Amino acid sequence: MEYTIKKIAELSGVSPRTLRFYDEIGLLKPAKINSSGYRIYGAKEIDRLQQILFYRSLEFKLGQIQELLNQPDFDQQQALRNHQQLLLKKRAQIDALLATVQKTLTSYEGGITMSDQEKFEGFKQQKISENEEQFGHEIREKYGEKTVEKANHKWANMTEKQFQAMQAIEEQLFADLTTYLTQPELDQPLAKAIFDAHKEWLTFSWSTYTPQAHQGLGQMYVADERFTAYYDEHSGNGATKALNEIIQYYTNK
Numbered sequence: 721m722e723y724t725i726k727k728i729a730e731l732s733g734v735s736p737r738t739l740r741f742y743d744e745i746g747l748l749k750p751a752k753i754n755s756s757g758y759r760i761y762g763a764k765e766i767d768r769l770q771q772i773l774f775y776r777s778l779e780f781k782l783g784q785i786q787e788l789l790n791q792p793d794f795d796q797q798q799a800l801r802n803h804q805q806l807l808l809k810k811r812a813q814i815d816a817l818l819a820t821v822q823k824t825l826t827s828y829e830g831g832i833t834m835s836d837q838e839k840f841e842g843f844k845q846q847k848i849s850e851n852e853e854q855f856g857h858e859i860r861e862k863y864g865e866k867t868v869e870k871a872n873h874k875w876a877n878m879t880e881k882q883f884q885a886m887q888a889i890e891e892q893l894f895a896d897l898t899t900y901l902t903q904p905e906l907d908q909p910l911a912k913a914i915f916d917a918h919k920e921w922l923t924f925s926w927s928t929y930t931p932q933a934h935q936g937l938g939q940m941y942v943a944d945e946r947f948t949a950y951y952d953e954h955s956g957n958g959a960t961k962a963l964n965e966i967i968q969y970y971t972n973k
Contacts, residue, residue, distance in 0.1 A: 722751070723761045732769055747786050748772060767796065774803045778810075784946075878924065886924040893917045897955035897963060904962055906969045915970040918963065931971035938967035 729736045742748035743759065748769055750759035761769075768789060775785040788794065878886070896914050905911065922937075923929055941947040942964045951960040 721763070723766070725750070725759045725761070728761045728766070728769070731766075732773070734769065734773070742772070745782065745786070747782060747789075771796065771799060774799075778803070778806055781946075882924060886921060889917050889921045893921065894951075894954040897951065897959045900962060900966075901956050901958055904965075906965060911966050912970065914963065915966050918967065934967055935971050938964040938971075 723731065725736050725739050728734075729739060739748065739759075743750060748765060751762040751765055752760050754760050771789060772785055775788070780788075788799075893914060896910060896917065900910050900914060919929065919934065922934065926933070941951070941960050948960040951963055952958070
């Protein structure tokens, strides 16, 4: 069956404007342009759009989606299995948050006494799920399944005090990186403070710390745009590159 851009928009819920943009950037080209100049989409394009929407629902960037779909060995069935697993994890994350909300409501109503750790279980599970969705494949490839599972377990079992301390350290780290960018000198107290803070932040989830693993993580930060975006968005352009330089400098001292 063939669809005009209007029909495929009605079918998918994606606006004609967005579909035209996808065409312009080469993410979703129509099967053909008819004699009247209308974009025409067929079954192949319908399947590709479905894949795009699956990836978008999991917050992949358009550039990442295009790279994945254009791989010569892209397997649509395997991609669907991967989507299924990620969506199941997301459902588990939402279920955990709903359970935390319900427990909290019940505790306010006097039905149960909620421990401090229980108050944060849903949020910690949410963070684990987000990390798995965004970085799970790369982290597991680099550090191994067992290491990642240990880190997730340690994260999930943090106390409220530990969780708040970790959050505070990260917020200070963001602020210090912003300041550092105004005068990026490695051999200065601020650079050392940033290194020490990042190392301490890692130990909240890492079961063991090694300088080599820290170096590898810093290199991964700058090698993958998703990691790079995390610190750049919080501390300014160049923050991730600066952090990696600090990590490499102080792990080698």
